[in-house]
Amino acid sequence: MGFGTWAWGNQLLWGYQESMDSELQECFNLALKNGINLFDTADSYGTGKLNGQSERLLGKFIREFEGPIKSPDDVVIATKFAAYPWRLTSGQFVNACKSSLERLQIDRLGIGQLHWSTANYAPLQERVLWDGLVEMYAKGLVRAVGVSNYGPKQLLKIHGYLASRGVPLSSAQVQFSLLSMGDEQMELKSVCDSLGVRLIAYSPLGLGMLTGKYDASNLPNGPRSVLFRQILPGLESLLSCLGSIAERKGKTMSQVAINWCICKGAVPIPGVKTVKHVEDNLGALGWRLSPSEISELEAAAMDSPKKMLQNIFQTA
Secondary structure (H helix, E strand, O other): EEEOOOOOOOHHHOEEEEEEHHHHHHHHHHHHHHOEEEEEEEOOOOOOHOOOOHHHHHHHHHHHHHOOOOOOOOEEEEEEEOOOOOOHHHHHHHHHHHHHHHHOOOOOOOEEEEEOOOOOOOHHHHHHHHHHHHHHOOOEEEEEEEOOOOHHHHHHHHHHHHHHHOEEEEEEEEEEEOOOHHHHHHHHHHHHHOOOOOEEOOOOOHHHHHHHEEOOOEEOOOOOOHHHHHHHHHOOOOHHHHHHHHHHHHHHHHHHHHHHHHOOOOOOOOOOOHHHHHHHHOOOOOOOHHHHHHHHHHHHHHHHHOOOOOOOOOOO
């Protein structure tokens, strides 16, 4: 398991304030002390003047961590580079990587990821971005390369292209949870397995819908409430199943939902904003759902009338 940092700097969706930074640093420290060393971020994380704030905070927390970090590679930072329309050359994409390294104040990233594919709207740009990943890897700016929001067909294409350039594709990051286990996501997981690519699961808690904290009369603040209002009323069966299994296991619903991802062979990266989030998420480790419990959860998930909306950036 790793942790996601989308909320770090995002005022619009997650209500970030700079006063939260001290607790975010506690989150980082607690994670590292408990063996969690994968942190996912992006050069676009942070709203308005706070763009890049997630990376800046991670860099600060790494520098100020008082525990044993023997090597910079002990902390694996996975950054996603946005496929902005003005990034039209491989050199510009490499410069995006260098800017991220500068914000993080580290010499090399754990994983450099293409945030989304442009195949659906700017196919010519796609090859340029792939070449950028190749150059980052060749220059030693990243230990590994990955992609995000790629469907199975595009994943096969980029895997083949990178292989032809001598670059292994290490990871594919997609929305993957009990709320987004449709045919395409499960096909993608099968393709990842066949290629030896690790699937990184973002939003493993469905933006919070699988935590059991919310219902139709208790919605989160901000834009999430619109989505929750549409989907939550149809989740009674799934949430009831999660709650029942959680009670039997002596776990929380969040821990069960995250453990399902782990049992499917994915690396979940739940977002964390508070120490309580970290402590709860850590409880998803060190045990496994039984095959019958997995089947029970998946049957309840399939019966849910509404699922998470697919990310508009995900390709086929």
